Amino acid sequence: MSISSLADESVGAPAKRRRLGVSTLTPESDSDPSRARTRGELGAALRALCHHKGMSLGEIEQQTKGWEKPLRPLKSSTLSNAFTGKTLISQEFLVGLLTLFEAPESVRRLWLHAQARIKDAEHGTTVHRVISVNRFDTASPRDLGIHSAIITPDTTDELPAYIERDFDFRLRAALTNEGPTRGCFVILVGGSSTGKTRSLYEAIHEVAPNWHLVQPAETEELLELKDHPPSQTVFWLDELQRYLGSRPPLSLECVRALTRKPNIVVGTLWPDQYDARVIPRQSNTGTDEADDVRRLLRSAIVISVEEDLTPDELERAHGLAERDTRIRIALRTRDAGLTQVLAGGPALVLRWEQAPDPYAKAMITAAADAHRLGVQSPLSESLLAGATFGYLRNALRVTPPDVWLAEALPHATRPLHGNVSALSPVDGGRPGTLAGYTIADYLAQHLRRHRRVECVPHEAWRALVAGLDRSADLRRIADSAAARLRYAYTEQALERLVDEFGDGAAAIELTHLLIRQDRFQQAVMVLRRRLEVEPRDRAAGRRLARVQELWQRVEEIRPAAHAGDPAARERLTEILADGGVCDDLRTRAKTGDALAAEELVERLVDRGRLRELRQRADGGHLYAAEALADLYVAWGDVDLLQARARAGDPAAELRLSKVHEEGVRTAGAESEAADLRAAAGGDPEAARRLCALLFELRDRAGLRAELEAGTYGAADRLIALYTAEETVPAEQLANLRAFGLTADGAPITPTPSP
Known part of the structure; x- marks a missing residue:
């Protein structure tokens, strides 16, 4: 029975106890925190407490939605993880729950002591365990x-x-x-x-x-x-x-x-x-x-x-093959290396490609995509089922998961040539427990290459963000989503890192995303909650001051921007996009700060801001003129380079003479891109060089493919190319930069504020 169904059962018994004047918070046998020795046992006691109180998780979340400091709203997802033992409930959430239930001080002390005891025990046994x-x-x-x-x-x-x-x-x-x-x-x-x-x-x-x-x-x-x-x-x-x-x-x-x-x-x-x-x-x-x-x-x-x-090594293998049949079979296989055959690699790939059960193939694909996104811990059965749903055709989605899981799991975990299987069960640390399933390394590596630029479906993102219970996995999911402009899932993962794991860096990162979306109030709330939990977090304190300063700056600009002033609108959009970095550099450059002026030029180039770059070059800024000329050379825009040279631009004249001597990149660049693309799947440095080259070649399709692969820098290069070419309306580009894409790659259109 699920937690929510347990919590939604009849409230007759609690109501009767209230009429008799008996406190529903008095520890009983199944909700006595003094008996709890593990986070799972404490979670079970909390679940029983809510049952006795007659409140569901949804009701708890609804009743605490408007809470403000020092209390915090109690999210049902966070409580669910604590009740099932996935996470240890934080002291802050526990105090909130006990406050909602109007627990007397003596009862509060029992629960808080139990939480502290389990936390200390988990920390104190770490060295003993290792x-x-x-x-x-x-x-x-x-x-x-x-x-x-x-x-x-x-x-x-x-x-x-x-x-x-x-x-x-x-x-x-x-x-x-x-x-x-x-x-x-x-x-x-x-x-x-x-x-x-x-x-x-x-x-x-x-x-x-x-x-x-x-x-x-x-x-x-x-x-x-x-x-x-x-x-x-x-x-x-x-x-x-x-x-x-x-x-x-x-x-x-x-x-x-x-x-x-x-x-x-x-x-x-x-x-x-x-x-x-x-x-x-x-x-x-x-x-x-x-x-x-x-x-x-x-x-x-x-x-x-x-x-x-x-x-x-092959010669030694042939010598051993005389007495080891497995090595003899591996040597006879021509389509894979000996060590890969010994590990059952080709058979695993065939099991995925020719899977007779579409549900099993979808499940293996879901596990491979989770691995591709950075998940390293075992995937629970419920998480796998939720993620697999996104890989099924519409007709297959009608069958209840309990039905197809019973057929798909045995197929996905069935050993090939012995104990080699596509998915392997992993124990939960105690006899008879199951933590989840992991995909075979060889198959994971094969599908990483095969599905490198494929979109991960919404259901898989949702299941991973909600179902993972290790902070390191959530961090990698947040990074993977951000690299692919899937900011909705980045936000959800960062929220869990902040709320459930107390991750201060995630709180700061979340505020960067919120500011890009013009959600200053939420950003301030995130940082204030962080400082309530950890008052000594200096980074959060500095970030809060910066966010409040930016908010004030934006509100000063907003009336003119809304009135139609193009300069104010452009400045407002830029401040939201980069957190005021270019705005600050521009202010410092006006006061004669040469280093700030050069850094501003570099950022303008990185973001494809050609109009302002040309304005600065025309205004006599040598560094801007050199950067603009270099960009024209990289793009092969000889006509524009010649026009600037005829106008007396020395930087353009110098580069034009080199172009005449060396020629403009043509087929050579295409060949270089092909080589880098072949290596990019396993070589991150090649992938980064590929993104830079694709930007120079103005290859939008190529950059979009690298974005789907989660390649470092691809998203920034693609948006910079759109900006430079001015092929995408400014408003759409601002939305893309702020809100990103849906799971299937469509731009997200934000809902207008009321």
């Missing part, structure tokens, strides 16, 4: 992330025979190079199912089989060990991106602290994940955390694992 008493050689290969291999009738071992790799000696040397007193940090970089994890497993089995093993579930577990690290311990960080992309991410300081003692820290990464973090972005948008992650990766000993075996 320090393992198991030796490395007692761990099963499957638990360490080694892909299940194909199975043949004569299979007796869990793993096929190990094929020695050319890098094995270098790997073992890296693991033992520092001697007995210091540790090491080693990363294997390679594609899915190339043998990275198996090679690490074999190497550590040889050099440190009796050391302790630590497999942290979250980065925080590692960060808490840096002050008192153990020794002779293997820190196994398979799929290292999980720890680098968390909030906070794994830090260089932490790894250095762990390796000052004889510990081994090892991880695996796909090439695109490694490149995305180790290669600096061309624009100056890096953060301290990103810089630290970059230094961390550069401090590691990195060993590359190629997609295909080398001739020497």
Whole structure:
């Protein structure tokens, strides 16, 4: 039975108790907080409390909708997550709930003590949970992330025979190079199912089989060990991106602290994940955390694992094939590499392509898209069902989910050649529990390429934003939505990060989005709520002051803009779009600040603001003239360049002479774009260069495809191209910049304010 149905049952018993003068908040056996020891048990007690009170989640949300500080409205989605144990209810929400229920002080203390006790217990057991008493050689290969291999009738071992790799000696040397007193940090970089994890497993089995093993579930577990690290311990960080992309991410300081003692820290990464973090972005948008992650990766000993075996490795494989049927079968397969075949890769792709059950294919596609958007935790059955709905044809949507789930899940999780399956169940940390399902790496990588520019349906976005219960996953969903201009889902994800996880950075990011949409009042409320929860958040305090200053500036401009003044309207639109950055730079430039004037020119170029760029160039600003001439060269606008040269523009004259000597890019640029497009799926730096080139080629369709792929910078480049070409009406362009697109890629038209 759902929480809402439980809460909506008959209220006769609570009403009777009220008539008898019995407090509905007096702890009873099923709603006694003193019995709760976990967030799930506390959630069950809260659910029982609401049931005794006779209020549904919808009624609670409705009755608290108008609450103002120090109380906050109680959202049903947030309460639902707390009641089911997905999240621990915050102290602020708990106080609000008890206030609504008119709880006496003695009862309040019981509930608040229970919440604090569980919070402290969860924090205090983190280190205990991460320090393992198991030796490395007692761990099963499957638990360490080694892909299940194909199975043949004569299979007796869990793993096929190990094929020695050319890098094995270098790997073992890296693991033992520092001697007995210091540790090491080693990363294997390679594609899915190339043998990275198996090679690490074999190497550590040889050099440190009796050391302790630590497999942290979250980065925080590692960060808490840096002050008192153990020794002779293997820190196994398979799929290292999980720890680098968390909030906070794994830090260089932490790894250095762990390796000052004889510990081994090892991880695996796909090439695109490694490149995305180790290669600096061309624009100056890096953060301290990103810089630290970059230094961390550069401090590691990195060993590359190629997609295909080398001739020497193949020769060793043929030798092993005489006694291992699985290797013999893999060697005979011509359409995939040996390691991929051993992991069942081609069969997984065929299972998706030729799925006899359309519901199973839709479910696998939904899981692959979730992976493409950055989700790394298992997907629950209810989340999968909600997301899958968006991939079904209309005729298939009529069947109730309970019916098609019973058929689709067995197909999607059915093993191929043994234990290799498209979706694999993941336990919830206790015997007999199910956390959800994860997609096979090889299939995820294949579908990432296959569906790279496909739109993710609304139902999938909605299910992910509402159903994910890890802050790191929500953060990645927010970023993925923003990169694709799906701001509605960005807003929802950021709201959950703020309300349920107390994420101060998300609160600030949310205000940037709200200001672009001219929603200053909501932005102020977000920051004030943040400061009520965390008064010492200086960043939120500074942001609040900035938002209030911008709001005042906008209100001063608004009457003239509404009266039809084009200059005021353009200024108002720009302030909303960039949070007043260009407006501030323009003011500083007028006072003679040369650096501000140059930065303003750079931003005008980045945003395609050619009219103002030409005005500044015509006004004698040399930096603006050079930037404009460079843009004309990149676009091949020789006629415009010649016109400026004839008018006496020295920057245009210089570049025109170079154009005559070197020629304008034509077929060469198209060929370069084709090469970058082929590499962009796995190389983020190539993707960024591709966006810059597509802007220079004025390739709107190409930039739109990169936007759908979530490529960094594609959205900004596309909007800049629309601005420069003036092919999209200014009002529509402002709406696109502020409100973005629907799930299926249509521009969102905002509802007029009453």
